[in-house]
Amino acid sequence: xxxxxxxxxxxxxxxxxxxxxxxxxxxxxxxxxxxxxxxxxxxxxxxxxxxxxxxxxxxxxxxxxxxxxxxxxxxxxxxxxxxxxxxxxxxxxxxxxxxxxxxxxxxxxxxxxxxxxxxxxxxxxxxxxxxxxxxxxxxxxxxxxxxxxxxxxxxxxxxxxxxxxxxxxxxxxxxxxxxxxxxxxxxxxxxxxxxxxxxxxxxxxxxxxxxxxxxxxxxxxxxxxxxxxxxxxxxxxxxxxxxxxxxxxxxxxxxxxxxxxxxxxxxxxxxxxxxxxxxxxxxxxxxxxxxxxxxxxxxxxxxxxxxxxxxxxxxxxxxxxxxxxxxxxxxxxxxxxxxxxxxxxxxxxxxxxxxxxxxxxxxxxxxxxxxxxxxxxxxxxxxxxxxxxxxxxxxxxxxxxxxxxxxxxxxxxxxxxxxxxxxxxxxxxxxxxxxxxxxxxxxxxxxxxxxxxxxxxxxx
Amino acid sequence: xxxxxxxxxxxxxxxxxxxxxxxxxxxxxxxxxxxxxxxxxxxxxxxxxxxxxxxxxxxxxxxxxxxxxxxxxxxxxxxxxxxxxxxxxxxxxxxxxxxxxxxxxxxxxxxxxxxxxxxxxxxxxxxxxxxxxxxxxxxxxxxxxxxxxxxxxxxxxxxxxxxxxxxxxxxxxxxxxxxxxxxxxxxxxxxxxxxxxxxxxxxxxxxxxxxxxxxx
Numbered sequence: 225x226x227x228x229x230x231x232x233x234x235x236x237x238x239x240x241x242x243x244x245x246x247x248x249x250x251x252x253x254x255x256x257x258x259x260x261x262x263x264x265x266x267x268x269x270x271x272x273x274x275x276x277x278x279x280x281x282x283x284x285x286x287x288x289x290x291x292x293x294x295x296x297x298x299x300x301x302x303x304x305x306x307x308x309x310x311x312x313x314x315x316x317x318x319x320x321x322x323x324x325x326x327x328x329x330x331x332x333x334x335x336x337x338x339x340x341x342x343x344x345x346x347x348x349x350x351x352x353x354x355x356x357x358x359x360x361x362x363x364x365x366x367x368x369x370x371x372x373x374x375x376x377x378x379x380x381x382x383x384x385x386x387x388x389x390x391x392x393x394x395x396x397x398x399x400x401x402x403x404x405x406x407x408x409x410x411x412x413x414x415x416x417x418x419x420x421x422x423x424x425x426x427x428x429x430x431x432x433x434x435x436x437x438x439x440x441x442x443x444x445x446x447x448x449x450x451x452x453x454x455x456x457x458x459x460x461x462x463x464x465x466x467x468x469x470x471x472x473x474x475x476x477x478x479x480x481x482x483x484x485x486x487x488x489x490x491x492x493x494x495x496x497x498x499x500x501x502x503x504x505x506x507x508x509x510x511x512x513x514x515x516x517x518x519x520x521x522x523x524x525x526x527x528x529x530x531x532x533x534x535x536x537x538x539x540x541x542x543x544x545x546x547x548x549x550x551x552x553x554x555x556x557x558x559x560x561x562x563x564x565x566x567x568x569x570x571x572x573x574x575x576x577x578x579x580x581x582x583x584x585x586x587x588x589x590x591x592x593x594x595x596x597x598x599x600x601x602x603x604x605x606x607x608x609x610x611x612x613x614x615x616x617x618x619x620x621x622x623x624x625x626x627x628x629x630x631x632x633x634x635x636x637x638x639x640x641x642x643x644x645x646x647x648x649x650x651x652x653x654x655x656x657x658x659x660x661x662x663x664x665x666x667x668x669x670x671x672x673x674x675x676x677x678x679x680x681x682x683x684x
Numbered sequence: 685x686x687x688x689x690x691x692x693x694x695x696x697x698x699x700x701x702x703x704x705x706x707x708x709x710x711x712x713x714x715x716x717x718x719x720x721x722x723x724x725x726x727x728x729x730x731x732x733x734x735x736x737x738x739x740x741x742x743x744x745x746x747x748x749x750x751x752x753x754x755x756x757x758x759x760x761x762x763x764x765x766x767x768x769x770x771x772x773x774x775x776x777x778x779x780x781x782x783x784x785x786x787x788x789x790x791x792x793x794x795x796x797x798x799x800x801x802x803x804x805x806x807x808x809x810x811x812x813x814x815x816x817x818x819x820x821x822x823x824x825x826x827x828x829x830x831x832x833x834x835x836x837x838x839x840x841x842x843x844x845x846x847x848x849x850x851x852x853x854x855x856x857x858x859x860x861x862x863x864x865x866x867x868x869x870x871x872x873x874x875x876x877x878x879x880x881x882x883x884x885x886x887x888x889x890x891x892x893x894x895x896x897x898x899x900x
Binding site for chain 1: 701
């Protein structure tokens with residue numbers, strides 16, 4: 225048994241193909257790397273989204289910083305122009321209309337806007353700003369004489385000034401305002417394009433990263449799948465090998481049991497027929513010799529008696545060996561008588577009394593079964609007598625239409641079947657299994673042992 | 685004096701020759717035939733009409749037990765002496781069950797054979813001393829280990845008397861006339877004996893008697 229298990233172990237070790245430590249490390253590193261890559265890609269995407277948002281906000285703010293003051297400026301100049309008209313048209317002496325202070329406040333506003341205007345200007349923007357400045361200067365020039373006029377003078381000149389200067393000026397302001405609007409919308413479009421371009425570049429980077437991650441994942445998965453499939457095939461192959469060798473082992477042990485039984489039978493027959501016969505004849509002759517010796521010749525009589533006693537002992541020994549090898553009662557008297565004989569033999573030799581119980585056992589059951597049951601009982605009783613310190617043992621044989629069962633129980637000290645399992649028990653189990661039977665062993669330290677074998681009968 | 689006709693059946697020629705020498709030395713015994721196996725023994729018993737068949741228990745083709753049963757059926761008046769290697773209850777009981785009246789262990793066959801043949805020819809039983817010894821030992825050991833009482837003490841003197849006569853092979857009618865009892869009374873006693881000793885059938889009763897040394 226030990227040799228066999230060693231052979232199997234080395235066989236497994238020598239054969240490659242099973243996951244080695246190195247391979248496991250590679251797998252671990254690969255999957256770890258993939259995970260790391262995925263985490264990096266995720267973090268990068270998050271970072272990019274925020275970056276994109278900030279950038280967009282920045283661009284929009286910059287644009288606003290330029291377009292806002294320009295629009296404010298143009299509307300302020302427009303209002304300025306409007307006020308001039310209002311001033312010219314105010315004929316009512318009670319309500320003066322806009323006064324000089326209003327104009328100076330408007331001028332202060334416009335000047336402040338101009339001062340605050342960002343220095344970094346694009347050419348187009350600068351042109352617009354310059355034209356606004358020009359409009360503003362023109363307006364100043366237009367207002368200064370008007371303010372110095374008296375009410376009368378103003379009334380006389382109002383229509384002329386209005387038609388010749390104020391209204392054309394207004395049209396120019398409006399035109400400039402429209403140009404600003406146009407520029408503004410152009411700037412907006414440019415900004416959007418800029419944002420889109422940066423977005424596209426960020427997206428491309430993200431896509432590249434994702435592609436790398438996905439490709440790596442795909443390669444790794446494919447490699448793993450292929451490896452797993454190979455592993456599965458390998459396992460299947462090993463399992464079949466194992467099943468095969470197990471079957472072979474069983475066949476071998478069955479052959480061994482058969483061979484043992486055959487061998488025992490032939491040796492037993494040889495002993496019984498050849499040696500036993502010669503010894504029997506010898507005994508007969510010695511008996512006759514003893515009868516022929518005159519009773520007064522004591523020295524010869526003593527010799528003859530000695531020869532006789534040696535011959536008898538030898539006959540006894542040979543008979544016991546033959547019986548151990550092959551119980552002739554199995555052939556002479558049948559199974560139950562043989563079991564009863566076995567029980568009495570054990571009772572005679574040991575301190576354990578054996579009782580054999582049986583009911584209606586057909587002697588027509590196959591020879592294999594008889595031998596198996598006999599050996600089972602023999603082994604069980606010998607074990608019990610040798611190890612269990614039992615006082616009583618019971619052998620029970622029962623037969624139904626479809627099966628025959630035999631059990632051997634004792635009231636000995638028992639044992640733990642998980643820990644103790646001798647070769648004898650293994651041999652019994654093997655014999656029983658060979659005939660398609662089931663073998664059970666129940667034992668507990670302190671509460672006896674019960675062995676049972678059950679065989680399905682081959683035919684009813 | 686009529687000589688007793690003996691048939692020898694044993695598959696071992698050497699043993700048979702030895703037995704034949706022993707039997708032939710007796711003036712009142714004559715060997716009328718020899719058989720190699722059980723089947724031949726049955727045939728020869730039928731044709732040679734022996735008074736006594738000396739037969740080995742373990743023979744090929746038909747074993748001694750089966751052969752004895754068949755011979756007793758064909759020729760009820762042929763007495764059978766069984767030879768065996770084993771002084772064991774199982775063998776003795778089955779030999780008795782098959783109708784044998786004497787049981788000899790082969791070791792002592794030459795010493796006891798003549799005595800056994802004479803005994804069965806007269807309708808008596810005979811057992812090798814070794815057999816009685818083994819049976820008694822088994823019985824005593826069993827009693828000692830189980831702590832049971834010897835059931836023989838339960839029998840009345842009359843029952844013991846009848847037990848012996850039954851074991852010796854006497855019929856109810858013979859016992860009744862011997863003891864001056866009615867056949868019915870003998871039957872009742874017999875049933876009681878069987879019950880008290882927990883025995884099933886005459887073979888077990890004979891075995892019991894041998895064991896107790898009531899007969900030999």
